[in-house]
Amino acid sequence: MIFLESVTKLYPGEKIPAIDNLNLHVEAGKLTVFLGKSGCGKSTTLRLINRMLDSTSGTITINGKNIKDFDEDSLRRDIGYVIQDIGLLPNKTVEENIAIVPKLKKWDKEMITQRVRDLILMIGLDPDIEGKKYPRHLSGGQMQRVGVARGLAGNPPIVLMDEPFGAVDPIARTKLQDDLLKIQNAEKKTICFVTHDIDEAIKLGDKIAIFNEGKVVQCDEPIKILMRPKNDFVKEFMGETRVLDALKIIKLKDLIEDNHKKITDENLDRKIELNDNSTLYSALANLIEKNKSIITIVDNENKPITEVSFDDISKYLYKE
């Protein structure tokens, strides 16, 4: 849905382009994380997409149409933009801040009130309490939430988020990430999300685009980035614990569906209860803890379903 083809951006007066012949395909309805070290061109790429910046060369299309052929104002209204320093208007309440784009889009009053209310609830605040407050009366984390709500308010199909949770403490950040995932599940926006936090990228991304020196080196599902890094740069960037990170995101039930074995040992001393959140990491931790090579998987009534060995985990991790 968003295609960047051979895009280059040379800032005026600079010798080295910030974006250098970059190619990227951002899929519709998915959250694509732009991940990379400081200065590798993530924010510049975001700003090229909503034309806050114009490229020096190359083509960017949205749904097949060159972004240069869109009316600039309507392009920006249809692309939500959430930044770390969210710039809420201080003289407007939370609900008024969130209502800005719907008002610009001339939605009817009732629709605006409903959308604003729904969003305030979705970001875990109370429309009748925080909704009536001014930004200076909110905590940093609450302000970030309002920034996210404001970016989504006009129901834009595309949302660009530039380190939106960078300035909050780790606990508030985890909650913000969980809420974003919930909202994304319901709204299925095309989101480009900039971060340099690997854990955040793995948790949020349907896809992760790894940036280096103004180029996208690899754009894939998190599991592929972790287990099939395209080159040494990606491998090193994801770090020496990348295999453990992969174990944490692979569901145990996926391995079991793929590899259903009969129970050979009824010893329930080495068991793990299967639920939707069980991962290969929990299975492996259990194997190590019990110092065994096979573990029995039971359902929530303690009935054995199957068994999983160390080898099964290792094979599944590396399967094509």
Ligand SMILES: Nc1ncnc2c1ncn2[C@@H]1O[C@H](COP(=O)(O)OP(=O)(O)OP(=O)(O)O)[C@@H](O)[C@H]1O
């Ligand atoms: N207005 C500007 N004029 C000149 N150079 C710029 C300008 N903005 C950014 N750059 C340079 O372009 C390169 C890419 O910057 P960009 O902000 O896109 O990187 P980034 O990956 O988003 O970094 P960070 O994670 O630190 O925000 C950097 O070398 C930066 O110094």
